[in-house]
Amino acid sequence: MDLIALLAEPATWAALITLITLEIVLGIDNLVFIAILSNKLPAAQQQKARRIGLFLALGMRIALLLLIGWIVTLQAPLFDLGLAGTPGPHGEPTFETAFSGRDLILIAGGLFLLWKATKEIHHNIDGEGESGELLDHDKGLAQIAFGAAIAQIIALDLVFSIDSILTAVGMTDDVPIMIAAVVITVAIMMVAADPLARFIEKNPTLVMLALAFLVMIGLVLVADGFGVHVPKGYVYAAMAFSALVETLNIIGRNRRNRLRASQGGVQAARS
Structure with missing residues (x-):
């Protein structure tokens, strides 16, 4: 075509x-x-x-x-x-013991991401x-x-x-x-x-949140490499919820800072 x-x-x-x-x-x-x-x-x-x-x-x-x-x-x-995974609720193995090239790449990438994010958190x-x-x-x-x-x-x-x-x-x-x-x-x-x-x-508080996201993503990559497939929708929903909560915290901090600044300006003017 x-x-x-x-x-x-x-x-x-x-x-x-x-x-x-x-x-x-x-x-x-x-x-x-x-x-x-x-x-x-x-x-x-x-x-x-x-x-x-x-x-x-x-x-x-x-x-x-x-x-x-x-x-x-x-x-x-x-x-x-050649190892049998622990049977799941329907008799299927909960993890795979046969590894493909994709699995190895995901595991290596996930471990690298875990190492990097953990080091930055430290x-x-x-x-x-x-x-x-x-x-x-x-x-x-x-x-x-x-x-x-x-x-x-x-x-x-x-x-x-x-x-x-x-x-x-x-x-x-x-x-x-x-x-x-x-x-x-x-x-x-x-x-x-x-x-x-x-x-x-x-x-700066978003740095820790972003690093926590990377730790979670690293764990998901490693799990996926071992055949434990975590639905991506759950991961991104958790990320979106956490980002929303942190955004509300940032808005609250900014408003408090502006209020303190305005109160400080009024006190300075009175003095």
């Missing part, structure tokens, strides 16, 4: 809109990680790191889509430990950086080198890209539609990246 005929099909637009929505939802994790890492860099390098990270995510997704035949093979089991609480890192006490984050930030972004881009592409494959067989959805999604993320990073930077 040529491109014109493909665009004339209503199913094409329905698939495109669905894929864009799906990619945006799945891309939130990646965007939060990039925002946290870029905020650890000097101010002059932050936007550059976010742009490079998102362009790498775009390039990686398109490259994987062009290698879609190989990506699908990642779901084939590579080896089996820095945030104790205020101590490790060798080669300087702690920014205003942000509660250890500053890192530009190259180290890009390397970590690339590692997580790969994990999120493979998970995203394999999810998209189950929705449509048309690679051009998937590429269009990826390009549009990354363009939206480009627009949202800077405001999100600035919002996190201006509200």
Whole structure:
């Protein structure tokens, strides 16, 4: 089917809109990680790191889509430990003992995310950086080198890209539609990246919340790698609820600060 005929099909637009929505939802994790890492860099390098990270995510997704035949093979089991999982309520195993390439990538990515988020939480609480890192006490984050930030972004881009592409494959067989959805999604993320990073930077308490999100996402990736599939809707609903509560806390703090400032100005005027 040529491109014109493909665009004339209503199913094409329905698939495109669905894929864009799906990619945006799945891309939130990646965007939060990039925002946290870029905020650890000097101010002059932050936007550059976010742009490079998102362009790498775009390039990686398109490259994987062009290698879609190989990506699908990642779901084939590579080896089996031969252990029987604990039976579930219907007699099915609660975890898998046969691991595919996708499973190994998800487990490795999840463990990396757990390690990274836990280390940043430790820095945030104790205020101590490790060798080669300087702690920014205003942000509660250890500053890192530009190259180290890009390397970590690339590692997580790969994990999120493979998970995203394999999810998209189950929705449509048309690679051009998937590429269009990826390009549009990354363009939206480009627009949202800077405001999100600035919002996190201006509200330090959001750093801990975002790191907690990354811990949860890391656990979900590891569980998924072991065949324990946590519905993504539950994860994102929990994230949305927590973000809403923190937003209300921020609004309340800002109003109290403005009230104190106005009361202080009145007292100063009277004196």
